[in-house]
């Protein structure tokens with residue numbers, strides 16, 4: 001049935017007003033047609049299946065898929081961090097005028113609609129990853145998906161995540177294989193026309209977390225993210241999990 005009423009309108013009609021980044025099952029047969037459907041890959045992300053009682057932070061939440069997933073896994077509190085102002089993203093200067101910002105302009109509305117439809121208690125916090133600080137409190141799990149690739153300075157982002165982490169942090173990101181690298185951490189700066197800054201290998205993600213002060217960092221198996229579309233960001237993902245002790 002698709003008759004659920006949200007804000008006075010049928011949920012399905014509300015959902016159809018937007019282009020979605022995440023495929024979200026909002027219940028009652030309403031599923032958003034996201035640019036990315038993470039559902040078949042959730043088991044690859046090194047996020048514990050049971051988060052009962054934990055305080056979790058989702059950095060760069062977009063439509064909220066990972067925040068809602070952490071809540072579904074039992075988190076006691078989930079804070080979903082994002083920045084609303086499309087102009088405040090780390091666009092390369094040469095890209096600023098020509099990028100299509102539609103998905104960024106309505107992400108707050110989409111997140112609010114999904115929150116209401118799911119009856120979720122996730123709290124959205126408007127703040128850049130660079131401005132994460134201890135006034136947010138400490139988190140048992142900090143998650144950051146597909147954001148480092150869009151940051152000019154992922155090392156500072158990792159440091160800010162470490163500052164509020166009392167358990168572990170998971171970073172997932174598009175990764176690249178460098179045939180000559182072996183196990184060396186590598187990064188390439190070759191995609192800024194597609195708005196990606198540093199594309200690393202998995203060892204590079206691991207190095208970023210170690211440099212940020214995580215005591216040990218597990219490197220997950222790389223995998224292909226199934227994407228209906230996703231432009232240059234579809235494809236191979238790396239995932240690492242760092243612990244503070």
Ligand SMILES: C[S@@+](CC[C@H](N)C(=O)[O-])C[C@H]1O[C@@H](n2cnc3c(N)ncnc32)[C@H](O)[C@@H]1O
Nearest residue numbers: 060061062082083089127128129130145146147
């Ligand atoms: C490519 S989407 C990834 C969405 C989601 N984390 C995932 O893994 O599917 C990037 C998200 O990070 C947010 N973002 C970009 N720059 C940011 C920054 N400096 N601080 C916090 N969030 C940021 C964007 O607004 C967007 O919600």
